[in-house]
Amino acid sequence: MSYADFVDLKKLSEQTSFNxxxxxxxxxxKLANAAIIRIEKENLDKFLYKTSYSEPEYRVVEIKQRTTRTNQTFDNVKLEPAYRDILPISKKKYDGLMFLLRMNTIKKCYSPFYNSLKVSNDVD
Structure with a gap:
């Protein structure tokens, strides 16, 4: 998956009349705390989520239409990307990855990918 495959679920929730x-x-x-979101093709009226990989069972969210806008359907909703560009990593993380490349812990064949990562100047 790439950054372009992620959609903004908060905007989707605001656009639709679904709860x-x-x-x-x-x-x-709290979708920001979700570690796993699962949508099943045969049950499009609900989705499952976990806030931790160690949770034994998924929590179920039934998508219910609010009564204020009853004519809204998913047919006319546009999915917006969650990110417009690749998210940068911290300078400290980038330096650590470069160290691992120099020490051959990360194979040299992967160096073009790691060298092309965007770096943030913000302190983490």
Whole structure:
């Protein structure tokens, strides 16, 4: 997957009249905390998510239409990309990767990829 494959679920929620705010047990859904989101082709009226890979079971969110805008469907909704450009990594992480390349811990054949990474000047 590349950065272009990720869609902005917050904008999708705002665009539609569908409710993603609570799961089936009544807990508030925070998609930013989701580690795994699973959508099944045969159950498009709900999605499953986990906030940790170690959770034994998925939590279920039933996509319910709000009563304020009943004519909204997914047919006329445009999925917006979550990112417009590749996200940069920190300078410290980049320096660490360059060290691993110099020490041959990362194979030289991967050096073009690592050398082309965008670096942020922000301190993490």
């Amino acid at each position: 993603f705010k609570k799961d089936s047990s009544g807990e508030v859904v």
